[in-house]
Amino acid sequence: MGPVSDETTFAALIAARADDEHAALWFEERCWTWREVVTEASRRAAIIEAELGDGLGDGLGDGPAQGPRHVGLGLANSAEHLFWWLGAAVCGAAVVGINPTRRGAELARDITFTGCRMLVLDDSLVDVLAGVEHDVPEHRVLHVDTSAYAERLARTHPAPLPAEPVDPAAVLSLIFTSGTTSAPKAVICTQRRMGRIAEQQVERRGLTADDTFYVVMPMFHSNAIMAGIAPAVCTGGTIVLRSRFSASAWLPDVRRHGVTFFNYVGKPLNFILATPERPDDADNPLRIAFGNEAAERDIAEFARRFGCTVIDSFGSSEGEIRILRTPDTPTGSLGRAPEGTVVVDPETLEECPPARFDADGRLLNAEEATGEIVNKTGAALFEGYWDNPEADAARLRHGWVWSGDLAYRDAEGFFYFAGRTGDWLRVDGENIATAPIERLLMRFPAFAGVAVVAVPDDTAGDQVLAVVELVDGRDLEPGSFGDFLAAQPDLGTKWAPRWVKVVDALPRTPSNKIVKRAVDTAVHPHAGRTVLAREGSSLNYAPLRPAP
Incomplete structure (x- = not known):
């Protein structure tokens, strides 16, 4: 393909597929060509235009609604979801993705705050929305699993593709941040940005119409x-869409459909690796697994077992922060960033000095080397948050983009994640970031997930609490855990947890990010939960007993 253009819109990429007879979508047991997908998308676009017009109507009666054409999609992964997403894009409306794990006032806030004028729901969210107060009139709430919707769809003719190009600056979607440390913000993504993302993905990964994308x-x-559907639209490749992830079905699907590209966030690699290994696992067509936040041990093992390249990158929903692994990336590092992305002390506005390590890999200057990841040249890439000037101002300061992520960077320019800006502990007068401790603890074979949080010290500062999930079938044995810590040459002098608490499951977002603000920090044992306590300054642990 040609050079990436800043004026390519996602709507134009969709329109380019209008006459394409190549297989576009497999969902369950049915396949659609790209021509059929664009036709179905245009049919949904006609419904949007009938309900919301051009956004300039008076909003009275059954006429077009007043205000921005924001369409809330409360749908499970399905062909219907894809048709609505592409339909909104092709007619210049904006998609608001409704998070099905939100409830009550939080869900109402998501819908009202983002200015939804229309809601499209399936059975998975209809009951959840019952009783939730929002501003969308009843006749603009469509339930796709009803006969009334099927009848309306049958009598709706596809809208013609727009004669005039969609404005590249038009809002295409509002993407909620994970909300792991605060209330989710709605990130603006324009038609221009999604078009650029699609073209960049194709160029960087060498993708073509022969690729099959597993979503x-x-x-x-x-x-x-962004990682799966956009590059498929750009290339005219085939999307294999599943309603939900199944580790046991993954490899059979890859083989059956000839999947070459798989995108993920968080733990899918780990779940797949937990399935029984077979000698022929690498006998499959997969070329690339692309995503973020996989455990380092899973990245290497997945590549070995399935004979593919795993590209695990670090980036922001806002699009201005990007750190990529390279073949020479050291253990524990995120990789290198493009020029202009640095680690800055937010108080002095100076770049932090490089991290220094001893012969065992122990970080020697954590406090001075740790700062916030900042892109000094990426302000133009930030398109803002919806109706949130305070968050905009916090993101853009001094003409730079401030990520909210802590890191340190070594002399060769490799970044090491150190947590969110609130993820600091103050132990014995020393500031300590939580992410390096979490990375070290995740080496313990019995741990499936770790969240390190602060518990106030009785005298001053904090103590380290590690809240952990266990691998199925494993127990936390005090002696083996203490021996494990003693064998880690890079264990910081303040890193050993004062307490280790086992929970059934850590609070997570739907993309498997741990929600630190929801982690239970109580350290007293209850309801049979294991809590280990460290004895003095040693690395010996013993079960904490309930008070008599």
Whole structure:
């Protein structure tokens, strides 16, 4: 393909597929060509235009609604979801992805705050929305699993593709941040940005119409659209869409459909690796697994077992922060960033000095080397948050983009994640970031997930609490855990947890990010939960007993 253009819109990429007879979508047991997909998308676009017009109507009666054409999609992954997403895009409306895990006032806030004028729901969200107060009139709430909707769809003719190009600056979608440390913000993504993302993905990964994209991440999340669906639209490749992820079905699907590209967030690699290994696992067509936040041990093992390249990158929903692994990336590092992305002390506005390590890999200057990841040259890439000037101002300061992520960077320019800006502990007068401790603890074979949080010290500062999930079938044995810590040459002198608490499951977003603000920090044992306590300054642990 040609050079990436800043004026390519996602709507134009969709329109370019209008006469394409190549297979576009497999969902369950049915296949659609690209021509059929664009036709169905245009049929949904006609419904949007009938309800919302051009956004300039008076909003009275059954006429077009007043205000921005924001369409809330409360749908599970399905062909219907894809048709509505592309339909909104092709007519210049904006998609608001409704998170099905939100409830009550939070869900109402998501719908009202983002200015939804129309809601499209399936059975998975209809009951959840019952009783939730929002501003969308009843006749603009469509339930796709009803006969009334099927009848309306049957009598709706597809809207013609727009004669005039969609404005590249038009809002295409509002993407909620994960909300792991605060209330989710709605990130603006324009037609221009999605078009650029699609073309860049194709160029960087060498993707073509011969590629088949396996999409199982929830479509209200940016990964499913940006990493999987957008490059498929750009190339005219084939999308294999699943309603939900199944580790046991993954390899049979890859083989059956000739999947060459798989996108993920978080733990899917780990779940797939937990299935029984077979000698012929590498006998499959997969070329690339692309995503973020996989455990380092899973990245290497997945590549070995399935004979593919795993590209695990670090980036922001806002699009201005990007750190990529390279073949020479050291263990524990995120990789290198393009020029202009640095680690800055937010108080002095100076770049932090490089991280220094001893012969065992122990970080020697954590406090001075740790700062916030900042892109000094990426302000133009930030398209803003919907109706949130305070968040905009916090993101753009001094003409730079401030990520909200902590890191340190070594002398060769490799970045190491250190947590969110609130993920600091103050132990014995020393500031400590939580992410390096979490990375070290995840080496313990019994741990499936770790969240390190602060518990106030009785005298001053904090103590380290590790809240952990266990691998199925494993127990937390105090002696083996203490021995494990003692064998880690890079264990920081303040890193050993004062307490280790086992929970059934850590609170997570639908994309498997741990929600730190929802982690239970109580350290007293209850309801049979294991809590280990460290004895003095040693690395010996013993079960914490309930008070008599």
